[in-house]
Amino acid sequence: MEDKKMFSWMNPKLEVRNTEKCGKGVFAKLKINKDDVLAVFGGYIIKGIEVQDNSFYDSDYSLQISEDFLIGSMNKKDVTDTDFFNHSCNPNAGFKGQIFLVAMRDIDVDDEILFDYAMVLQEMIGVKPYQLKCLCGQEECRGDITENDWKNEKLQNKYDGYFQTFIQEKINKLKKQK
Numbered sequence: 001m002e003d004k005k006m007f008s009w010m011n012p013k014l015e016v017r018n019t020e021k022c023g024k025g026v027f028a029k030l031k032i033n034k035d036d037v038l039a040v041f042g043g044y045i046i047k048g049i050e051v052q053d054n055s056f057y058d059s060d061y062s063l064q065i066s067e068d069f070l071i072g073s074m075n076k077k078d079v080t081d082t083d084f085f086n087h088s089c090n091p092n093a094g095f096k097g098q099i100f101l102v103a104m105r106d107i108d109v110d111d112e113i114l115f116d117y118a119m120v121l122q123e124m125i126g127v128k129p130y131q132l133k134c135l136c137g138q139e140e141c142r143g144d145i146t147e148n149d150w151k152n153e154k155l156q157n158k159y160d161g162y163f164q165t166f167i168q169e170k171i172n173k174l175k176k177q178k
Contacts, residue, residue, distance in 0.1 A: 007073075008042040008082040014113060016081050021135045024084040025112045032107035038093055039082045039101040043072040048124040064120055065098045066166045087145060088114035090138040094162025095119050104162060118149035119163045122170070 013032055019025040032038070041063050048068050061083045062072030073079045085093070085101065093115040094104045101115060114136070121130055124147075132145040142149065149155060150163065156171050163171060 007044075007078070008080050009040040010081045011036065011038050014038060014081075016084050019086065019112065022086045025086045025114075026081065026084050028107050028109055028111050028113065031109055032103045032113075034103050034105050036103045037096075037100055038103060038113055039085070041071060041082055041099040041101070043078070043080075044074050046070050046074075063099070064122065064124060065164065067122065067124065070124075071099065086112065086114055087117045087132065087134065088112075088136040088138060089116060089134060089141045090136065091115045091119075094159060095164045096162075098164050098166065102162075116149075116155070116159065117145050118152070118155050119159055119167065121145075121147040122150055122167060123147050 010026070011032070013028060013030040013036075014026050015029050016024050017027045026039075043062070046062070046069070048064075048070060061074075061076070061079055062070040065071050073083055082101075091114045092104055092107050092111065093101050093113050095115070096102050101113075107113065117130075117132065123129070130145075130147040134141050134143055134145050150167050150171065156163075156175075160171075161168070
């Protein structure tokens with residue numbers, strides 16, 4: 001039997017709990033310092049174009065890591081604790097590289113660990129367009145979360161350095177063209 005821990009890692013200062021609005025989420029058991037690594041995402045690698053041919057593959061439990069590839073659980077039986085990080089339009093976590101989730105600021109005990117899905121999503125051939133009705137309730141809530149949110153200049157400035165590398169590189173290229 002495969003050990004699920006080999007697929008991903010979550011900081012032992014965190015735990016999965018039930019949330020009021022989003023099923024399960026990840027929460028701080030202990031204080032977290034800015035820049036602490038919160039999780040390292042892993043799992044099966046699948047090419048986006050192959051998703052449409054895999055009826056057993058559930059992209060809700062995966063993370064886009066490039067224009068063409070996803071990483072994560074293939075289905076619900078492979079789900080690990082790192083599959084329960086929720087979205088917020090005012091996150092306390094962001095990405096360094098493709099698979100490292102880090103604290104963007106100090107995080108208190110019992111705070112939910114949240115990242116903005118704009119940091120990791122863009123259009124991908126073969127994957128159904130992503131849209132989520134946001135439930136974060138933050139003052140700056142965008143309402144609908146899509147795979148095109150990374151193109152929002154306000155978000156680009158707000159999360160500079162916290163987008164996954166492949167998206168940050170696209171943003172940097174767009175800024176140079178202006």
